[in-house]
Amino acid sequence: MIEQKTEIIFNREIARDTFLMGLRSPEIVARAKPGQFVMLRVRPGIDPLLRRPFSICAVQDDELLLILYRVVGKGTAIMAEASGGDSFSVLGPLGNGFALPDRHQQSILVAGGIGVAPLLFLAQYTRTGPIQLMMGFGSAAEIIALELILDRTMDFVIATDDGSAGHAGPVTDLLEARLNQDEFERDAASIFTCGPGPMMKKVAAMALERGIPCQASLEAVMACGIGACQGCSVKTSSKEGQTYFHVCTDGPVFPVMAIDWNH
Amino acid sequence: MIEQKTEIIFNREIARDTFLMGLRSPEIVARAKPGQFVMLRVRPGIDPLLRRPFSICAVQDDELLLILYRVVGKGTAIMAEASGGDSFSVLGPLGNGFALPDRHQQSILVAGGIGVAPLLFLAQYTRTGPIQLMMGFGSAAEIIALELILDRTMDFVIATDDGSAGHAGPVTDLLEARLNQDEFERDAASIFTCGPGPMMKKVAAMALERGIPCQASLEAVMACGIGACQGCSVKTSSKEGQTYFHVCTDGPVFPVMAIDWNH
Amino acid sequence: MSASYPDLNVKLGPLEFKNPVIMASGTFGYGQEFDALMDLNLLGGIIVKGLSLRPKQGNPPPRIVETPCGMLNAIGLANVGLEVFMKDKIPWLQTLDTRVIVNIYGHSIDEYGELANALKGVEGVSALEVNISCPNVACGGMAFGTDPSVSARVTEEVLKNTDKPVIVKLTPNVTDIGLIARAVEEAGAHALSLINTLTGMAIDIESRRPRLANTFGGLSGPAIRPVALRMVYQVVQSVDIPVIGIGGIMDHQDALEFLIAGAKAIQVGTANFVNPCVGPNIVEGIRDFCRERGIAHIDDLIGSFEPA
Amino acid sequence: MSASYPDLNVKLGPLEFKNPVIMASGTFGYGQEFDALMDLNLLGGIIVKGLSLRPKQGNPPPRIVETPCGMLNAIGLANVGLEVFMKDKIPWLQTLDTRVIVNIYGHSIDEYGELANALKGVEGVSALEVNISCPNVACGGMAFGTDPSVSARVTEEVLKNTDKPVIVKLTPNVTDIGLIARAVEEAGAHALSLINTLTGMAIDIESRRPRLANTFGGLSGPAIRPVALRMVYQVVQSVDIPVIGIGGIMDHQDALEFLIAGAKAIQVGTANFVNPCVGPNIVEGIRDFCRERGIAHIDDLIGSFEPA
Numbered sequence A, B: 001m002i003e004q005k006t007e008i009i010f011n012r013e014i015a016r017d018t019f020l021m022g023l024r025s026p027e028i029v030a031r032a033k034p035g036q037f038v039m040l041r042v043r044p045g046i047d048p049l050l051r052r053p054f055s056i057c058a059v060q061d062d063e064l065l066l067i068l069y070r071v072v073g074k075g076t077a078i079m080a081e082a083s084g085g086d087s088f089s090v091l092g093p094l095g096n097g098f099a100l101p102d103r104h105q106q107s108i109l110v111a112g113g114i115g116v117a118p119l120l121f122l123a124q125y126t127r128t129g130p131i132q133l134m135m136g137f138g139s140a141a142e143i144i145a146l147e148l149i150l151d152r153t154m155d156f157v158i159a160t161d162d163g164s165a166g167h168a169g170p171v172t173d174l175l176e177a178r179l180n181q182d183e184f185e186r187d188a189a190s191i192f193t194c195g196p197g198p199m200m201k202k203v204a205a206m207a208l209e210r211g212i213p214c215q216a217s218l219e220a221v222m223a224c225g226i227g228a229c230q231g232c233s234v235k236t237s238s239k240e241g242q243t244y245f246h247v248c249t250d251g252p253v254f255p256v257m258a259i260d261w262n263h
Numbered sequence C, D: 001m002s003a004s005y006p007d008l009n010v011k012l013g014p015l016e017f018k019n020p021v022i023m024a025s026g027t028f029g030y031g032q033e034f035d036a037l038m039d040l041n042l043l044g045g046i047i048v049k050g051l052s053l054r055p056k057q058g059n060p061p062p063r064i065v066e067t068p069c070g071m072l073n074a075i076g077l078a079n080v081g082l083e084v085f086m087k088d089k090i091p092w093l094q095t096l097d098t099r100v101i102v103n104i105y106g107h108s109i110d111e112y113g114e115l116a117n118a119l120k121g122v123e124g125v126s127a128l129e130v131n132i133s134c135p136n137v138a139c140g141g142m143a144f145g146t147d148p149s150v151s152a153r154v155t156e157e158v159l160k161n162t163d164k165p166v167i168v169k170l171t172p173n174v175t176d177i178g179l180i181a182r183a184v185e186e187a188g189a190h191a192l193s194l195i196n197t198l199t200g201m202a203i204d205i206e207s208r209r210p211r212l213a214n215t216f217g218g219l220s221g222p223a224i225r226p227v228a229l230r231m232v233y234q235v236v237q238s239v240d241i242p243v244i245g246i247g248g249i250m251d252h253q254d255a256l257e258f259l260i261a262g263a264k265a266i267q268v269g270t271a272n273f274v275n276p277c278v279g280p281n282i283v284e285g286i287r288d289f290c291r292e293r294g295i296a297h298i299d300d301l302i303g304s305f306e307p308a
C-alpha cells in the first residue's frame, strides 16, 4: 500500500454517466490484485473531505491503473470534470482481492452495473479456466464496451432492466438460466459477483442453495480504507463472536456464506 | 444590481501573481461606474463559502467586465485556474463609486499594487481633465502594463519598493514630490487612491494637510456586499453619532476626511 | 394541477406562513437590501436584523472571518435602534405581502419588555422573535439563553408586553437544549427557533492575534448543519409547540432534512450571502420535490422522519 | 544548524513528547495500520482506539456520513477489548520509539478503574487518556463528561488505579467547558485533551431515515475547528494543567492556531483519513515555520496569543 500523486492520462465517458479513467502509477499497478481497490482524493482541499473508494478495473502496460466509475454524487461529478494532466492523490492497493479460481474451474462473473469494475480486472488477470461474464444494466445506453477496457475478448451476455438490449430483466435471470442448464457442472464452477446489494443477495442465495462457491465484492461508506476507523462494517453471518467485518481490510471480497444478507 | 452567471472570456496572468479576467456581462457593464465593485463566487459549492469582492477595473465593448486580481489566498488561487468558457456567478455592480472630477480638475491617481484596479476604471471613464497615475509595486515583475487594460494612453509614473523599476521607494514619495512642485495648483487638483492601508493613510495625511480633496477606495472583509450583514465596518472620523461606515454600501469610496485612519 | 398544488402553507400555532421558508435575522438586513434581486413576496417570511432599544454601532472590525464551510461573525448586533426602525423601516415593510417578524434583543429583561411593548399593535409585524442567544455582545445575550429559568423569565416578560405571537430563539451552546426549550415552552412561548450560532474563534498565526476584533464570534453556515439538525430533532421530541429549524441550510434538500425532522418551518441565514436569491430557489425546490412525489400538502412531509 | 533546531520537544507535566503532534484516538487504529505509509517514530505520540474491558463490536452500519467539511461517525467504540489488546497490540507498540497513549472507556466508573488497573506497569504505555466524552454509546460515555462531579469521580477512580499520567478528554457538548475542566483538574488529572466530537445528525430525504443507523453521530473535521479552538482557549484560561488541542486540524497552520492559543500539544484526527501521511507533514510544517521565524523552541510559540 502506498499513497502518491498520480497523473491522469485520460478520463472519458464511455457509457451514460460512466467514465473510464487512466492513472499513471507503476507502483500501484505492480502490487494490484483483482478485487482490490484504491482510495482517491477527488481534489485537494477540504470539500468533499473524504477520499472515495474505487475498485481497480484493469491495468495497462505495467503502469496505467484503470478506474471505471459512475457519476452518482459530488465526488464523482468532480472526477468527471478532470482532464489529462491533472493529478489525484491515490492510496492503494487496498483490501483483499478475490481468491482466484483454479485452472480447472469455470468462473461465472455476475455484474450489476458499475459492479463490473472489479470483475473485469479478475477477468484480465485470470488467464486459466473458462470465464463467462454476465452483465446487467438499466438500459442499453449504460452498457460498457469491454474492448475499451480489456485486452482480451471474452464470452459475455447482457441483461437490461428496460429490455433495450439483451435479456429484458435482471441479470440474475441469466445466472439462474445458466445454473439450471443440464450441462452445467456445479462442482467445477465458481461465482464472482459485484453490484447492488439486492442483486448480490439474490446471487448469494442461488449459490448457497446449490453449494457453488461464490465471492462477492461489497461496498460500504469508508473513511480510512485501511482498517483504522472501523467505519465500514458489514454484518457477518456468524451467530457468535465477531458480528461485523470491515469491508476495507477483511474484504472488500467475501465468500457469500460469511455475510448476513438480511442486513 | 443584479446577480447572474457570467462566462469567462479570458483569464491571463499579466504580471507576477496578477491576473486579468474578462467576464461577459452586458447587464453589469451597462450599470457600472468607477469605484464600484462586484462579488464573485469563485466556484459553485460551499468551500470557499463566501463571495470575493473585486473592483471593476475596466469595461470593454459594452459587454466585457474586466477584473484585475492578485492571487493571495484560496479564492483567488481558484480563480487563477479558471479558463475561458467556465462561468462565475457575479453580483454587481455594488457600492458607490468615485465622485467624478470635474472638467477643470487635474486628477492624481495614487495606486498601491493591485489597488490600481478601480483607478484604471476611473481613468477609462474620465475623459475630461488631465490625469496623472502614480503606481507603486513591490518590484518590476509586478508592474501592470496599462495597454493590456486601457484603450487610452495616459501619463504615469512608477515606483518600486526594491528599486527594480522607476523610483526606488514608496509611491507616496512620488505624490509628495508632485505636491511639492512649484507649479502644482492645489486648488484645481483632486486625489484618488487605492492600495494597502498604511499607504492610503499616508496619502490621506498629505491630502488633508494641504486641503486637497481626496477619495480613497477601502477594503473590508465582506459577507454580503449589499448592506445586509453589517460585517464590513470601518471606523468613521466622527466623534459622535455614527461610529462605523459599511464599506459595501456607504463606500467602498470615501472622502479621506470621513475615515479614522488610526484604526 | 392548480397553482396551489402542492400546498406549502404552514401554521405555527397562531402564525401562518404561505410557505415554510423564512429569512433569518441578521442575514437579510431589513429586507429592502434584497428587493432588487427577487420578488420578496415569494418568501414565507422575513426576520429583520436584531433590534435593540437604542441604535447599536456594533463591534470593531474585523467582524467576519471565513472558516471551513462556514463563517464566524462578531457583528455585535449593529442595528438602527427602535426609533429609526419605526420611522424608516416599518412603512416599507408594511408594503410587503409576506410575514415580517422582528427579532428583538435587550440588555436586561426589562429592555425585552420595553421593546415588545413598543412594537405592540404595529401593523405589518406578524410576530416577535426573541433573541436570547447572541454570542457577540458583552452583557446579556447568550448568558440569558444558557439558563432555563432566565430564558423563561425573558419569555414571560415579552409575552406580558405584546399582542403578537412570540418565537424564542435558542442558542446551541448548551449541554441540554431540550431543557431550555421546555422551560421556554412552559413560560408560554408560541414557537421556538433554533439554532443561533455556535461560539467559535480563529487566530492569525502570523500576528498571533484573534482574527475577529471581538476574539469570539458565532459560527454559521453548512459546517454547523449536522449539529443544528440534531438539536432541532431533539427539541421537536421535547416540546409540543412548533419549532423553526435553522443552521447551514443552503438548498431545498437541506431544508427538507429539517422539515422531515419535524421543523414546521425553516430559516435561511448565511446562504443569503452566498446566493442572494436562495430563498425563492428553496421555495421552488421544495415545491418541485413535493410535486414529483405526489405530496399534496407540506404537512404530510413535516415530521415524517422514520426512526432507525 | 543542528538537527534539534528548532527544538520541538514539549513537556506536559510528567509527560514529555519529542514534538507536539499526536495522533487522535479512533482515527489512527492501533498505529500499525499506518506503518507502511510513514515512519511512525517521527510522530510526537499515538493514541490508540478507545479500549474497553471486553471487545466491542460497535454500532450497526452505516457508521459514517460525510458532511460539509466534516464527517459524522457512530462507530460505537468498536475495539478489540483489553485481552486482545494486551496480547496482540502491546508487543508491537512496544517496539515504537514514540509515546503510546491508551484511550480508555468504561460503562461504569468501576470499569474505568479496572481498565486503568489492568494497564498498570505495562511497559510502552506512556499515559492513559480517559474518554468521558464519546457520544456514540448508549450508556455512560458522554453522560459522564457533561457532569462536572461525575467527570471528577471518573478521574479520581482512574488515578487511584494507575501509575501513569492521566489525560482526561472532554466533550464539547456542554454549556461551560471551563467548569468541567476545573472539576477534572481538581480531581488530579495531569492534563486535558479536547475536543471530542460535537453531536450531530443527518437525514436521507428520500427514505426519511437517519443516515447513521445510530441516528446520532459525532461531528469531526475542519467544520468544527473554530469551536474547538474557542474551547481550547477557554480551558487554557481556566486551568493550570496542560491542555492538548484537538478538532479539525488538517495542516501545520491549523496546528499552530491551537499552540498559539496555549495548547501544549495537538491531536490530529479526521485528517488522517484524508491524508494518511498528515502527521509527519505537520511536524515538518511546524519545524519549518519556527525555523523561518527564528523560533528556537516551540515553547516560545505556545501560548503566545496576543489578545485583541
Ligand SMILES: Cc1cc2nc3c(=O)[nH]c(=O)nc-3n(C[C@H](O)[C@H](O)[C@H](O)COP(=O)(O)OP(=O)(O)OC[C@H]3O[C@@H](n4cnc5c(N)ncnc54)[C@H](O)[C@@H]3O)c2cc1C
Pocket: A037, A048, A050, A051, A052, A053, A054, A055, A056, A057, A067, A068, A069, A070, A071, A072, A073, A074, A075, A076, A077, A114, A117, A118, A218, A219, A220, A221, A222, A252, D065, D066
Ligand atoms: C470497495 C469499493 C469499491 C468501489 N468501486 C467502485 C467502482 O469501481 N466504480 C464506481 O463507480 N463506484 C465504486 N464504488 C462506489 C463509490 O465509492 C461511490 O460511488 C462513490 O464514493 C460516490 O461518491 P460521490 O461523492 O459521487 O457520492 P456522494 O453520495 O456525494 O458521496 C457521499 C459519501 O458517501 C460515500 N458513498 C456514496 N456511495 C457509496 C457507495 N456506493 N459505496 C461506498 N461509499 C459510498 C462517498 O464515498 C462519500 O463518502 C466502490 C465502493 C467501495 C466501497
Ligand SMILES: Cc1cc2nc3c(=O)[nH]c(=O)nc-3n(C[C@H](O)[C@H](O)[C@H](O)COP(=O)(O)OP(=O)(O)OC[C@H]3O[C@@H](n4cnc5c(N)ncnc54)[C@H](O)[C@@H]3O)c2cc1C
Pocket: B037, B048, B050, B051, B052, B053, B054, B055, B056, B057, B067, B068, B069, B070, B071, B072, B073, B074, B075, B076, B077, B114, B117, B118, B218, B219, B220, B221, B222, B252, C065, C066
Ligand atoms: C471593495 C473591494 C474591492 C476589491 N478589489 C480588488 C481588486 O480589484 N483586485 C484584487 O486583487 N483584490 C481586490 N480586493 C481584495 C480581494 O477581495 C481579496 O484579495 C480576496 O477576497 C482574497 O480572497 P482569497 O480567497 O484569495 O484570500 P483568503 O485570504 O483565502 O480569503 C479569506 C477571506 O478573507 C477575505 N479577504 C481576504 N483578503 C481581503 C481583502 N484584502 N479585502 C477584503 N476581503 C479580503 C476573502 O474575501 C475571504 O472572505 C477588493 C476588496 C474589496 C473589499
Ligand SMILES: Cc1cc2nc3c(=O)[nH]c(=O)nc-3n(C[C@H](O)[C@H](O)[C@H](O)COP(=O)(O)O)c2cc1C
Pocket: B223, B229, B231, C024, C025, C026, C027, C049, C050, C051, C073, C075, C077, C103, C131, C134, C169, C195, C196, C197, C219, C220, C221, C222, C224, C246, C247, C248, C249, C267, C268, C269, C270, C271
Ligand atoms: C452576520 C450574521 C448576523 C446575525 N445576526 C443575528 C441577529 O441579529 N439576531 C439573531 O437572532 N440571529 C442572528 N444571526 C444568526 C442567524 O439568524 C442564524 O441563526 C445563524 O446564522 C445560523 O443559521 P445559518 O447557518 O443558516 O446562517 C446572525 C448570523 C449571521 C451570520
Ligand SMILES: Cc1cc2nc3c(=O)[nH]c(=O)nc-3n(C[C@H](O)[C@H](O)[C@H](O)COP(=O)(O)O)c2cc1C
Pocket: A223, A229, A231, D024, D025, D026, D027, D049, D050, D051, D073, D075, D077, D103, D131, D134, D169, D195, D196, D197, D219, D220, D221, D222, D224, D246, D247, D248, D249, D267, D268, D269, D270, D271
Ligand atoms: C471515526 C472516529 C472514531 C473516533 N473514536 C474515538 C475514540 O475511540 N475515543 C476517543 O476519545 N475519541 C474518538 N474520536 C474522536 C477523535 O479522537 C477527535 O477527538 C475528534 O475526531 C475531533 O478531532 P478531528 O476533528 O481532528 O477529527 C473518534 C473520531 C472519529 C472521526
Ligand code: FES
Pocket: A221, A222, A223, A224, A225, A226, A227, A228, A229, A230, A231, A232, A246, A247, A248, A249
Ligand atoms: S474504512 Fe476505516 S476501517 Fe474500513
Ligand code: FES
Pocket: B221, B222, B223, B224, B225, B226, B227, B228, B229, B230, B231, B232, B246, B247, B248, B249
Ligand atoms: S458586506 Fe455585508 S454589510 Fe457590507
